[in-house]
Amino acid sequence: MSESNSEQKIPVKQIHSKDNKVKVSGRRGAKQEKHRPRHRIYVRAVEGVYQTLRNRMNWVMMVSFMLLPWIHIDGRQSVFLDFAHRQFHLFGLTIWPQDLMLLAFVFIIAAFSLFFFTTFLGRVWCGYWCPQTVWTFIFIWFEEKFEGPRNKRMRLDELPWDFNKVWRKTAKHACWVGFSLFTALTFVAYFWGSHASFLGFFTGDMTFWPYFWTFFFTLATYGNAGWMRETVCLHMCPYARFQSVMFDQDTFTVSYDATRGEARGPRPRKKDPKELGLGDCIDCVLCVQVCPTGIDIRNGLQYECINCGACVDACDQTMDRMGYEKGLISYTTERQLAGGKTNIMRPKLLGYGMVLVIMITALIATAVGRDPLKLDVIRDRNVLSRLNEYGLMENVYTLKVLNKSQQTRDYQLSVQGIDGLEWGGEQVVTVEPGEVFSVPVSLAIDPYLLDKPINELEFVLTDDAGNRVVQESRFIKGR
Numbered sequence: 001m002s003e004s005n006s007e008q009k010i011p012v013k014q015i016h017s018k019d020n021k022v023k024v025s026g027r028r029g030a031k032q033e034k035h036r037p038r039h040r041i042y043v044r045a046v047e048g049v050y051q052t053l054r055n056r057m058n059w060v061m062m063v064s065f066m067l068l069p070w071i072h073i074d075g076r077q078s079v080f081l082d083f084a085h086r087q088f089h090l091f092g093l094t095i096w097p098q099d100l101m102l103l104a105f106v107f108i109i110a111a112f113s114l115f116f117f118t119t120f121l122g123r124v125w126c127g128y129w130c131p132q133t134v135w136t137f138i139f140i141w142f143e144e145k146f147e148g149p150r151n152k153r154m155r156l157d158e159l160p161w162d163f164n165k166v167w168r169k170t171a172k173h174a175c176w177v178g179f180s181l182f183t184a185l186t187f188v189a190y191f192w193g194s195h196a197s198f199l200g201f202f203t204g205d206m207t208f209w210p211y212f213w214t215f216f217f218t219l220a221t222y223g224n225a226g227w228m229r230e231t232v233c234l235h236m237c238p239y240a241r242f243q244s245v246m247f248d249q250d251t252f253t254v255s256y257d258a259t260r261g262e263a264r265g266p267r268p269r270k271k272d273p274k275e276l277g278l279g280d281c282i283d284c285v286l287c288v289q290v291c292p293t294g295i296d297i298r299n300g301l302q303y304e305c306i307n308c309g310a311c312v313d314a315c316d317q318t319m320d321r322m323g324y325e326k327g328l329i330s331y332t333t334e335r336q337l338a339g340g341k342t343n344i345m346r347p348k349l350l351g352y353g354m355v356l357v358i359m360i361t362a363l364i365a366t367a368v369g370r371d372p373l374k375l376d377v378i379r380d381r382n383v384l385s386r387l388n389e390y391g392l393m394e395n396v397y398t399l400k401v402l403n404k405s406q407q408t409r410d411y412q413l414s415v416q417g418i419d420g421l422e423w424g425g426e427q428v429v430t431v432e433p434g435e436v437f438s439v440p441v442s443l444a445i446d447p448y449l450l451d452k453p454i455n456e457l458e459f460v461l462t463d464d465a466g467n468r469v470v471q472e473s474r475f476i477k478g479r
Helices: 003-008 026-034 049-070 097-121 124-128 131-147 150-158 163-192 194-203 208-228 230-236 239-245 310-322 347-368
Strands: 014-016 023-025 079-082 087-090 093-095 253-256 329-332 373-379 393-403 409-416 422-424 428-431 436-445 454-463 468-476
Touching: 049 079, 049 124, 049 131, 049 163, 049 194, 049 310, 079 163, 093 097, 097 124, 097 347, 124 131, 124 239, 131 150, 131 163, 131 208, 131 230, 163 194, 163 208, 194 208, 208 230, 230 239, 310 329, 373 454, 373 468, 393 409, 393 428, 393 454, 393 468, 409 436, 428 436
Parallel strands: none
Antiparallel strands: 014 023, 079 087, 087 093, 253 329, 373 393, 393 436, 409 428, 409 454, 422 436, 454 468
8 A cells, every 4th residue: 555545544442341351443343333232321320519409399299290199189089191081180270171282282381392492401301300210210220229328229239149139129110010000000190080099009909901001000100210321311201312403502401611611631629620621521521420311512503402400510529629629510502502691582582482472471361261161053954944833833952061161050040032932841051060961942933923044042051159151053044
């Protein structure tokens, strides 16, 4: 090979795996490394401002999830998604299929909340509130209680199986399975009722589907939080893939200040790093050890980062011990790292916020203005109109009265818009909570009193609490 060709040759760097058993090189080696089975991540415990905040938010989320099925309002479970009877009970409010606009507003608000907070604070939902993260840290807590801190867990896994290892592993997995079962029963309680789910499971009174979903979610919780963990965040959660669309230069993310930190390297505590040609990063790799997804934040912004702030707390502790200024790893923006000033009030964030406010206002207005009763009018399609035995023109209707309240109500039915109509059928009905009551009704009138072939009228429904609803319909004059 000529000297010129030798100079143009791209150098190939050999990468040795940690166990020194696999050697890969070039593009083919990188591909093989990419598809190798993942190494287990041993998360190191860390304390700090952000971990205290995360723990408190995790407790709020977990306790709310566990307690809501047991809180009752007006004798009914506070949150009960009764698909069998097509009713959603939310804190005393019953949502019917006719009220699906409320659910649409809820979903829109959830979506734009995600857009707003991601644009403002990055993937903070994943780090502080996502159930996958919350339950993963709970399972890690069980792991630490039985197997010890990170270094002890690593050594335990390398030791041969003996009594000490067996009982610790057995106790850990027993707690994982027990907590997974409790989680699954709580989840099922939102759909089948708290007492029916918990008591029915242990007494054998549950039917097939509640049992199926209980075992399914037990297995899913045990697998996701105990074994898959960061794999769910990296490869199964779609949020990890599309979050970057909402990022911009002013999004607050966990970032490493390379200008201040490089070059890395160990040094004596009392030695000035500038004299050694080093930055503030002492290369202790604590930021990697505490990361639940196993990334090195010093490599720059990565989609795997869930913005939990564990590396921030770990780095701040190291900076404290070294006597350096905190903030080498911090919640900051790309613009601020480049020496600029973060622009918080930017059009995209304001747009998301404005839509969010509008949707919340619409939800509140719709919920407040929601009628506790509903009336549907169905005309008899077989006979549009007919002459009855008294020579009167008659139209037949079926009125469906829906009681959307939680109390038994008495309802008064009437009609307006056409003078001289004779009512045939019940005009006062009693309807149970959540019941749809059908009332067959006929209206009759002297045909000579009608000037038009099609006449507009209104059915009026009034309850004993003074609520009133009007439903338009038509009276057809036959030939």
